[in-house]
Amino acid sequence: MSEPTVELFDVYEEDRKTRRQAKAVRRKQHKIHKQRVRASRRTEIEPMPSPTWGSGGQNRPQSLRGAVRLKVRGIPTTTHTAATAYPYVAGPSLGPGGIYLGYDLNGGGAFCFDPWDLYKRGIISGMAMLLFGQVGTGKSSLAKSFACRQVKAGRKLSVASDKKGEWTPVVHALGGEVIQVGPGLSTRLNPLDPGTRPSVNPRGEPMREDEWEMIVRTRRMATLETLVKILINRDLSPAEHSVVAKGLHDGVRARAQYEQAVVIPDVINQLWDQKHKAQDQLIIDAAMEMAMTLQRVTSGDLAGMFDGETSVNFDADAPAVSVDTSALRGASPDAIRVVNACAGAWTEAMVTTSDGGQRVVVYEEGWDNISSEADLQRMMESWKMARAYGIFNILVLHKIADLDMAGDKGSRMTAMAKSLSADADVKVIYRQDQSALKITLEELDLSSLERSILKSLDDGVGLWRLGQSSFQIKNELTNAEKPLFDTDERMGIKSGEEGA
Ligand SMILES: Nc1ncnc2c1ncn2[C@@H]1O[C@H](COP(=O)(O)OP(=O)(O)OP(=O)(O)O)[C@@H](O)[C@H]1O
Ligand SMILES: [Mg+2]
Secondary structure (H helix, E strand, O other): OOOOOOOOOOOOOOOHHHHHHHHHHHHHHHHHHHHHHHHHHHOOOOOOOOOOOOOOOOOOHHHOOOHHHOOOOOOOOOHHHHHHHOOOOOOOOOOOOOEEEEEEOOOOOEEEEOHHHHHHOOOOOOOEEEEEOOOOOOHHHHHHHHHHHHHHOOOEEEEEEEOOOOOHHHHHHOOOEEEEOOOOOOOOOOOOOOOOOOOEOOOOOEOOHHHHHHHHHHHHHHHHHHHHHHHHOOOOOHHHHHHHHHHHHHHHHHHHOOOOOOOHHHHHHHHHHHHHHOOOHHHHHHHHHHHHHHHHHHOHHHOOOOOOOOOOOOOOOOOEEEEEOHHHOOOOHHHHHHHHHHHHHHHHHHHOOHHHOOEEEEEOOOOOOOOOHHHHHHHHHHHHHHHHOOEEEEEEOOOOHHHHOOOOOOOHHHHHHHHHHHHOOEEEEOOOOHHHHHHHHHHHOOOHHHHHHHHOOOOOEEEEEEOOEEEEEEEOOOOOHHHHHOHHHHHHHHHHHHHO
């Protein structure tokens, strides 16, 4: 015989009807118990002991005896207040928009990141990321996983100057193009190339011919100034500025008849020409000094790299392109700076167009890029332009103090480096050593919680600062990505090949 069952609870009702029903239930239960006792006497089985308390437990308020006494009322409140009341339960979230990068160690949820979407939503206003961290903590892996996944989603990637050549297998795997520049290599880039002409200007209006000419002139002049400043390690005097501008103008005119882009040797020739023709000693001296300075770019260990027409075809539609400068390892610091400036200027000229869609531009091992004022200035200006053209820049550094390396405390260069940092609304900080940590804490104005997190971050885990919000994110690599990003293994393979 199946036993009768009863429904017991209705926690939200407290009216008399509910109480009557509960009483009836108790009566029924009592009856069932008596029937059981009688049945057990008939079969001489030891009866079950009587319950000490009635149904619902001891009859006292603390036991919430009788479900009908339990009142559950919601408290209307805002999510802001609720977050304050429970501050340690979970961190904020960016929402599901964007591409998966890993998981949030505070909230446990997936961390998706799409700078273009965040810009549209007003969460960030500067389209750049600064990525700091000790050696081997996973900075490059984060930049690579972000870039690869963006390319898979239809965006493009440019690596301005890949000093270790570690992006080469990544760019190949994405079906992109690698341009290798270095002493003895056949590839030549012309840093004075006009670049890709966008169909619209930064205001979204059709680009006029005179506007485009102005942009190209400004860009070429900035590149020449950068090179000269790197080589003479000071600002140009007004006379020097004037002779370089005239040299560029005359060089462009001389090349125009062949419908070719001006190259650095053209500017040098025009500078010698000025030196011979000028009457004023100031101009003669300035022209001579500038010509001799620029000759450095076309001679010695730099010869053949930036002194002629570009020998590769830049495919603006390629999903990824990188300038691999790893062959330059061991070159003089000046040569490395010149290469960075030229490769950076060339890449920026090629990618600064809204027609090519959205693009990620990576400056790997970026401390070289910011150690010269001219390069820094060029980068700052290009970053400002990039925003209008849908570009997201990533600058990878070891520590925030690398920005201070730009110049003396309080100098113009340090101020520019700080402005670069201020422009980057996304800052990702990987584990820092003790000395770097102190400066990081001072510069970035981190909260005490963030400070304590920073000291003990595991490899592959970064503290992300997006505007005023911060997240602790473990970057997850897929099985396909791991061997591709494994820098140690790759270096082993490469050295094996070199030795062969
Ligand atoms: N999130 C991760 N999951 C698994 N392995 C990782 C992760 N991040 C990095 N690694 C591994 O750690 C090693 C070092 O990573 P990576 O080259 O990205 O470090 P880095 O900070 O860029 O170093 P460096 O300062 O020398 O450039 C690589 O072999 C990489 O595969
Ligand atoms: Mg790296």
